[in-house]
Amino acid sequence: MNKLFGIELIEKNGYKIPRIYFLKISHKLKWMKLNLSFYWKDVFAKYFKENDMQSKISNLKEGLDEISQEYINHFMKLFPRIGKIYLGNIWTKYDDKLNKECEKFKKTFKQPFEEILQINPYFYSNMYGLKDLPDEVLKNINGKIIADGGALNGDTALMFHHFFPDSTINAFEPLSINYNVIKTFLEKDNCNGKIVPVKKGLGIKEETIEIKFNDTEMAQITTLDNFYRESGPVGLIKLDTEGFESLIIKGGENIIKRDKPVIAAAIYHTPEDFFDLKAKLKELNPGYKFMIRRSEAVLPMADLVLIAY
Known part of the structure; x- marks a missing residue:
């Protein structure tokens, strides 16, 4: 110009x-x-009108650390400003710190299979939000099964393999276009057989459903309980499944009670997940502790995960 x-x-x-x-x-x-935009604004606005939000927020914050509470405060502060001019930082102070760490990390980060897929370095520098877990919790995951629900193109499965090399990672992905990417990079390097693609979605029951993404295809759905009924211990369940997180948890109650795995579930797709999932997990395992972190830094009101450990 x-x-x-x-x-x-x-x-x-x-x-x-x-x-x-x-x-x-x-x-x-x-x-x-x-x-400032948020795709799920309408369903959250409806939930806010129908519920006692002061009580919901108070219950959600109970037992959470300062960083988690700041994410909740920041989300609620940004919500009424959606679609309006916003003067101020769209990120929290902790986000700013993580973004600086990521910029430094990117200088030495080498993209695996860069000719096949692009991985957000933030996943690695932030461990999908898991980096603040106690060391003993992270060590306890390695060697146990990891369920990657909503594996997409395998980017998070590769990240988990990097940090937990002794774990078998089941990458659940029902869409052929994504599943084929995982198969393609595993043909070049099978990651010691530790990443196992599963062409199924996770849900509350066994069924076949229609999924529309570019083309329409039929997808098989299984449950955590059925898939892992006779397995070794599950150490980590990651869920980023476009609002089906609570249903998947419901379909995995027995496994969660049996193994008490770390759970990292996206909570920004539905208000029920955001405000109520913590209480549901607490019922399944009263010993769970919780934190809210960010899986990646793309949108300030999205990419928030509830971590139970």
């Missing part, structure tokens, strides 16, 4: 960031974001 003064809106991560041109020098205003 060859002007003495001007303003240009730049798209970045779903936001329009103003770039100011003054004396032919550009200045990007990181503190100003326009068009």
